[in-house]
Amino acid sequence: MEDINSCNIDKLEKLISQARRIAIVTHMKPDGDAMGSSVAMYHYLCTFTSAGAKIVLNDPCPPYLQFLTEGIPASDLIIRQEKPVEAETAVRDSDLLFCLDFNAFHRADKLEDALKESKADKILIDHHLNPDRECFDLSFSETDISSASELTYQILMETGRIAHDASMLPAASATALMTGMTTDTNNFANSTYPSTFRMASALLAAGVDRDGILAHLYNQYGENRLRVLGHMMKDLMTITEDGVAYIVLDKETLERYNVAEGDTEGFVNMPLSISEVRMSLLLKEEDSKVRVSIRSKKGTSANRCASLYFNGGGHENAAGGKLNIPGDIAGIKDAAEYIERHTHIFLTQKKEDEK
Numbered sequence: 001m002e003d004i005n006s007c008n009i010d011k012l013e014k015l016i017s018q019a020r021r022i023a024i025v026t027h028m029k030p031d032g033d034a035m036g037s038s039v040a041m042y043h044y045l046c047t048f049t050s051a052g053a054k055i056v057l058n059d060p061c062p063p064y065l066q067f068l069t070e071g072i073p074a075s076d077l078i079i080r081q082e083k084p085v086e087a088e089t090a091v092r093d094s095d096l097l098f099c100l101d102f103n104a105f106h107r108a109d110k111l112e113d114a115l116k117e118s119k120a121d122k123i124l125i126d127h128h129l130n131p132d133r134e135c136f137d138l139s140f141s142e143t144d145i146s147s148a149s150e151l152t153y154q155i156l157m158e159t160g161r162i163a164h165d166a167s168m169l170p171a172a173s174a175t176a177l178m179t180g181m182t183t184d185t186n187n188f189a190n191s192t193y194p195s196t197f198r199m200a201s202a203l204l205a206a207g208v209d210r211d212g213i214l215a216h217l218y219n220q221y222g223e224n225r226l227r228v229l230g231h232m233m234k235d236l237m238t239i240t241e242d243g244v245a246y247i248v249l250d251k252e253t254l255e256r257y258n259v260a261e262g263d264t265e266g267f268v269n270m271p272l273s274i275s276e277v278r279m280s281l282l283l284k285e286e287d288s289k290v291r292v293s294i295r296s297k298k299g300t301s302a303n304r305c306a307s308l309y310f311n312g313g314g315h316e317n318a319a320g321g322k323l324n325i326p327g328d329i330a331g332i333k334d335a336a337e338y339i340e341r342h343t344h345i346f347l348t349q350k351k352e353d354e355k
């Protein structure tokens, strides 16, 4: 936790106390960690400062996470897709910006220019590899940690207001932090550290309703989610000789099963349960691109594969990116061949490198 030192915490508290207009931004298509860290910081700022804050999202909060934003007034939760001018103005005109759970401005998609142009002091709180530190006035970047939510928890615990007592966190912040850590660790299955369990323990002792969170996260889906999962695993999954499992969801399949944002959350992990599978890819077709999710077992780098062949990046064993249509492939029908060719090169070159 090199960045969490008394000098940086003092700087953070000074920036917060001087700010009049604070905005919180996270990555496009926000997941549980993005929403959890943002909502937690929002309630901390609303509780302990007169400035308050606005959360500015590029895309809407997915339905399975909307329990986190209940009670936040519409004027404090601005979605660029719905209100582009208001969203960009909130970012440009802020005097303090929190950038949570992303490592470079382009990960905020269409908010990128507003972030670049904003004269605000910018604070990074993130757990991805290779952060653009030079873009920020204060960086808290830690990769050996479960989530941006855990890092936010560690930082808030150091502040004078919380003073290492989790029961001093606003209840809504505590719930949001537990939620973000839970989704990014896949419910304690990956990237858990001793500090992660200490955080969970302190939050439980402070009264967080973990059963309630789990019910929201995992027991509120529509029937379509399991129906499309069945179809994916039975009919759409291919396993290559290199130990790569991949599934391509084209637009027609996504529409047939009425798949909404968040409905396929966690599916990309499942093929890793097969002994010979080293890496798993899930592709979803969108307009003029395919979004790619990659997960890998220890010893195979999802991050490297994403950055070499899928215009992306992320963490060592959980990464993402995209294929442009046209550009990387002519159409969705070419995706399978692209994946097989490039993952073969990736895994065989890796073997050569190891010799």
Ligand code: 5GP
Binding pocket: 027, 031, 128, 292, 293, 294, 311, 312, 313, 314, 315, 318, 319, 320, 321, 322
């Ligand atoms: P997911 O597969 O859950 O969408 O993303 C897994 C991880 O990869 C997340 O940490 C996410 O931030 C990162 N990631 C996803 N898509 C991209 C991308 O297009 N570019 C980069 N640099 N990282 C991505």
Ligand code: MN
Binding pocket: 033, 034, 101, 127, 147, 148, 184
């Ligand atoms: Mn995260």
